[in-house]
Structure formats: structure tokens, C-alpha cells
Amino acid sequence: MARPMNPLPDSGPQDKLVVFAADLRALRTKAGKPTLAEMARRTGASVAALSNAHSGRRLPRWQTVENYVRACGAESSGWRSRWDSVQLAQRIAHAQDGHAPLMKRWASTRQLTPPQWARTGADLARALDQMRHFRGLSLRGLARRTPGFSHHTYGAVLRGDRPVTADVLLAILHSCGVQPDETRRWMQALARVRPAEELRVRTLLSRLPEPRMRALHMPHGGRGNPMRP
Structure with a gap:
């Protein structure tokens, strides 16, 4: 018994x-x-x-x-x-830096869109780090899903020690399973807060037609980094 x-x-x-x-x-x-x-x-x-x-x-x-x-x-x-x-x-209950409302919005809308308060590269990095936590991913988890960058690189970018670049942003979005239309919003947000990345953003988006975008955001487990030129 x-x-x-x-x-x-x-x-x-x-x-x-x-x-x-x-x-x-x-x-x-x-x-x-x-x-x-x-x-x-x-x-x-x-x-x-x-x-x-x-x-x-x-x-x-x-x-x-x-x-x-x-x-x-x-x-x-x-x-x-x-x-x-x-x-x-x-995850939402333990969100840091006052970003619990952002995570709640993502959970309720099921859309991982960039927050309106992201007006600098540092803001964007903090939002991306919250998305990583929202998805339950460690830095090594990001690197495993998108092997084009190391967990050291992701950590430096998300801490604000290195600037967010278009290539790293796209890799993080891929790892977090962000959908194509939402990916474009994040890329456009990066171009706004870091004008130096605008040309690279345009280049990457032009290389991602709809079929390839869908392949890019397939469920986890894919190999390689299709974002790299």
C-alpha cells in the first residue's frame, strides 16, 4: 500500500x-x-x-x-x-529588471515582438536576454541551436559588453524560434537603434525570402547556421 x-x-x-x-x-x-x-x-x-x-x-x-x-x-x-x-x-515571476510585463505580453499574445521601450542597443540586448529566459535557454543552449556563434559571444552581447549586430541578432531570434514577421520587426528595431547596422540588416533580410525564413524557424534541432553569408 x-x-x-x-x-x-x-x-x-x-x-x-x-x-x-x-x-x-x-x-x-x-x-x-x-x-x-x-x-x-x-x-x-x-x-x-x-x-x-x-x-x-x-x-x-x-x-x-x-x-x-x-x-x-x-x-x-x-x-x-x-x-x-x-x-x-x-519564468515570468522571476523576471528581472522590471521586464515581467514584457514577458507577460509575449505569453498572452504569443508574439515575440520587440518592446517599444527598446530605444538603444543596450535596451535591445536586455530585451533579447529576457527572451532567452522566456524560452528557458542558457547561453550554451543558444550556441547549440545556432552554432555560428559561441556562448561567450552571446553572453558578451546580452550583457552589453559587445554591441548587438545584425548577424548575432538573427542567430538569437533563430534559436528562440521567433517567427518570420516578428524577426523582421526585431531587425528593423536594430536598424533604428544602431544605424550603422542598417545596411547589414537590409542585406540579411533580402537574403531571406519566405521559404527560407520558414526553414530558418523550423523546430529546434536543426544544424548549421543558415544566417551566415
Whole structure:
């Protein structure tokens, strides 16, 4: 028989993490309350990871949630969007430099457009760094998705130690999965705040006809850097 689960943390009904954990617990109950050891044997996940998944104290990794749901005999597909929603809410809650409103706008509109307050290259760099966090990407994650630049280069640009260039901007947008029309807005914003990059912006955009733009923004996992000349 499964041991009684520890109480969930005290929270309001809007705490997505606690609600998510409560729903995982309900799923386990519906499955007949298998023990964590049984669930671990079914999936290969550790007992500790499965226990933490329904603790409501920290968002578990998606793989752990997937194992938990499968161990309860349910399909995991419907849970992915819910897990994404909790993760996004946490990123917004921990947004720095007062940019939480920007991230909320991106989340609500589903459009990663540049903010109107980006009037300098430094502003643009800060907004790009917020987008990186919004997408849950590390600097190394950016570099893996668009190998044309190193994580050191991305870090220097996003910290403001190096200016934002059209090539680096396009690479970051690609890594973050920004759509073609939104990409053009970011590139145009760069041309406004850094007139020296205007010619390069025009050149890059002229080399990106619609079919190529779609290929450029395919789901993650593509190789190479098609933005480089």
C-alpha cells in the first residue's frame, strides 16, 4: 500500500505549481494509488524524483512528469502543455529588471515582438536576454541551436559588453524560434537603434525570402547556421 503523501504547501488557488502537483496526486489516486517503488519499476525513474514531482515545491523536469503519468497508466500528451504553462509562469515571476510585463505580453499574445521601450542597443540586448529566459535557454543552449556563434559571444552581447549586430541578432531570434514577421520587426528595431547596422540588416533580410525564413524557424534541432553569408 502506498504511503500517505505529505501535505501540499499552503498556497492560493492561483498557484499553478501546487495545482499541478495536486492534479498529479489525483491521477495517482485514480490509478489505484500505486506505490512510488512500483511506479519507479514501471518507468525507470527514481523514487525520489517521482516523490518530488507531486510535492508542489519545485517544478519537476518534463521527463519526470512524463514518467509519473505513464506509471499511472495515462497518456502524457495532454500534460505537456500544462507543464509548459507552469514553467512559463515561473519564468515570468522571476523576471528581472522590471521586464515581467514584457514577458507577460509575449505569453498572452504569443508574439515575440520587440518592446517599444527598446530605444538603444543596450535596451535591445536586455530585451533579447529576457527572451532567452522566456524560452528557458542558457547561453550554451543558444550556441547549440545556432552554432555560428559561441556562448561567450552571446553572453558578451546580452550583457552589453559587445554591441548587438545584425548577424548575432538573427542567430538569437533563430534559436528562440521567433517567427518570420516578428524577426523582421526585431531587425528593423536594430536598424533604428544602431544605424550603422542598417545596411547589414537590409542585406540579411533580402537574403531571406519566405521559404527560407520558414526553414530558418523550423523546430529546434536543426544544424548549421543558415544566417551566415
